[in-house]
Amino acid sequence: MENGIYSENCITDFPPITYPTQVSLITGTYTGDNRKELCHGVPLLNWMGRDWAPPMLREYAAKDLQIYKINNDMGNNCQTILEMVGDGNTASIAQFINRGSDYIFPERKTKLAMFYLLMKYLPNVKRRMIRANSVIAQKLIEVFEKPRKFFDNAEPPIASLLWFISSDLLMHKFGFDSHIYKLNLLHIDKVIGVLIDNLKRMGYLDDTAIVVSSDHGNYKANEFGNLGNFFRKRGLTNYHPLRNLRGNMDLAYYSGGGFFNFKGNNDLGFKNSWPHPTLKELKSYGAKNVNLLEDLFYIKGSRSMYYRDDNNTFNKGIIHLKRKSKDSEKIITGRIEYEGIGTEYKTRYTTDDHDDIFNFINDIKASRLLDNRFHSTQEWLEGTYHLDYPIHPDLIPRHFKNPRGSDIILSNDETIKFGIHHGKQKSKNLYDHDLGLRKCMAVPLIIGGSLEIPSKHVPCCKITDIVPTLLKFLGKTPHKSVIGRILL
Numbered sequence: 001m002e003n004g005i006y007s008e009n010c011i012t013d014f015p016p017i018t019y020p021t022q023v024s025l026i027t028g029t030y031t032g033d034n035r036k037e038l039c040h041g042v043p044l045l046n047w048m049g050r051d052w053a054p055p056m057l058r059e060y061a062a063k064d065l066q067i068y069k070i071n072n073d074m075g076n077n078c079q080t081i082l083e084m085v086g087d088g089n090t091a092s093i094a095q096f097i098n099r100g101s102d103y104i105f106p107e108r109k110t111k112l113a114m115f116y117l118l119m120k121y122l123p124n125v126k127r128r129m130i131r132a133n134s135v136i137a138q139k140l141i142e143v144f145e146k147p148r149k150f151f152d153n154a155e156p157p158i159a160s161l162l163w164f165i166s167s168d169l170l171m172h173k174f175g176f177d178s179h180i181y182k183l184n185l186l187h188i189d190k191v192i193g194v195l196i197d198n199l200k201r202m203g204y205l206d207d208t209a210i211v212v213s214s215d216h217g218n219y220k221a222n223e224f225g226n227l228g229n230f231f232r233k234r235g236l237t238n239y240h241p242l243r244n245l246r247g248n249m250d251l252a253y254y255s256g257g258g259f260f261n262f263k264g265n266n267d268l269g270f271k272n273s274w275p276h277p278t279l280k281e282l283k284s285y286g287a288k289n290v291n292l293l294e295d296l297f298y299i300k301g302s303r304s305m306y307y308r309d310d311n312n313t314f315n316k317g318i319i320h321l322k323r324k325s326k327d328s329e330k331i332i333t334g335r336i337e338y339e340g341i342g343t344e345y346k347t348r349y350t351t352d353d354h355d356d357i358f359n360f361i362n363d364i365k366a367s368r369l370l371d372n373r374f375h376s377t378q379e380w381l382e383g384t385y386h387l388d389y390p391i392h393p394d395l396i397p398r399h400f401k402n403p404r405g406s407d408i409i410l411s412n413d414e415t416i417k418f419g420i421h422h423g424k425q426k427s428k429n430l431y432d433h434d435l436g437l438r439k440c441m442a443v444p445l446i447i448g449g450s451l452e453i454p455s456k457h458v459p460c461c462k463i464t465d466i467v468p469t470l471l472k473f474l475g476k477t478p479h480k481s482v483i484g485r486i487l488l
């Protein structure tokens with residue numbers, strides 16, 4: 001770290017869940033409408049595919065290996081860093097986002113899934129953790145040592161992806177404050193040391209840049225909630241393509257942040273199609289005419305709500321924002337307007353009150369951006385990285401621009417979590433990381449290795465800056481979709 005580039009304030013993507021964050025990390029761009037603009041197509045861990053009738057439910061963590069669809073779901077209007085490096089061998093070790101990789105470990109699909117399932121379910125945590133971390137570094141060392149075994153020539157890889165998933169699994173199960181979690185971080189540090197020692201021994205370290213980062217941070221809720229009664233009373237039932245076509249809601253994902261899909265009436269000419277609903281429909285939804293834009297705030301722990309305006313397009317639109325005041329007596333309202341695409345994309349964030357949705361108004365730096373003007377991603381980064389909800393006025397519209405994005409996002413105050421995946425309660429632990437809080441969104445970034453990397457402390461950066469920075473070292477040009485900046 002001290003000989004290279006580092007930052008304590010690398011801001012990840014929204015929502016800070018493994019997907020979309022890892023896709024953004026590996027492509028250097030964010031999500032959006034990838035039919036019409038250069039970006040990736042993955043909005044969330046779970047999403048509803050409305051191009052189909054009846055709609056399709058994507059769930060990357062499901063046991064039927066939907067995770068392997070992710071390389072396709074990203075779309076062709078973005079590239080992974082492995083695709084961007086062009087000629088030369090590439091390797092992907094225990095990373096599912098591996099488009100453009102010449103060698104993938106484990107070699108078989110089912111084996112990679114098994115690898116993660118073993119981590120999750122077998123007894124003797126410590127031994128499993130040591131094995132899972134070691135095998136990742138050992139495999140890459142082997143690829144460097146015997147390239148002919150893995151590629152059709154004798155060249156070592158020029159770019160490699162590695163994913164140590166053990167820290168996420170242990171964090172959810174035992175907590176970020178547990179002994180085993182801390183031991184695991186030390187162990188990952190140790191195996192990276194083993195990797196560095198071996199690269200040195202083989203004479204490759206001087207030409208190597210090693211990036212270490214995380215896709216999200218974490219928080220701990222106080223209690224676990226149940227929403228069965230809340231939905232029953234309002235006539236909201238979960239849709240399922242095989243079990244319940246009559247459902248009128250898809251709660252795609254809800255831990256501390258809720259991502260809701262609702263069925264609009266606008267007839268697309270297909271039976272059982274799910275157009276995005278209009279604001280009028282959301283205000284009087286279903287047989288009980290529920291005003292969703294007010295009623296969802298009765299959910300315990302809910303803090304703020306975000307939803308699209310009618311007639312938004314990929315390059316222009318409005319996102320409406322609401323938040324309960326501190327005493328919950330009043331609802332504060334505001335909006336984000338966006339225009340332009342790619343590096344021309346800008347957003348304007350305004351409030352109707354003396355207070356604002358993200359509490360930027362009380363900060364000297366951030367409040368300057370509430371000047372009724374449009375601002376770039378970099379301006380939002382520099383003005384808000386030190387606060388909760390960093391870069392939110394830029395990131396939230398990107399989720400809603402994606403047709404796979406949800407209709408309403410409900411964000412909690414971190415006291416309670418629900419653990420819901422497509423309407424079903426899945427997780428039962430209090431540790432999570434899906435909120436816009438700084439502790440979930442700000443992660444460390446270290447770029448070290450070769451002594452040719454300049455020493456530099458970066459006050460703040462984005463997860464999408466990693467790809468263009470690494471390509472610069474290699475003398476390669478990033479794909480046109482890349483939003484990140486070179487950290488040099």
Ligand SMILES: [Zn+2]
Pocket residue numbers: 018168172433
């Ligand atoms: Zn996680």
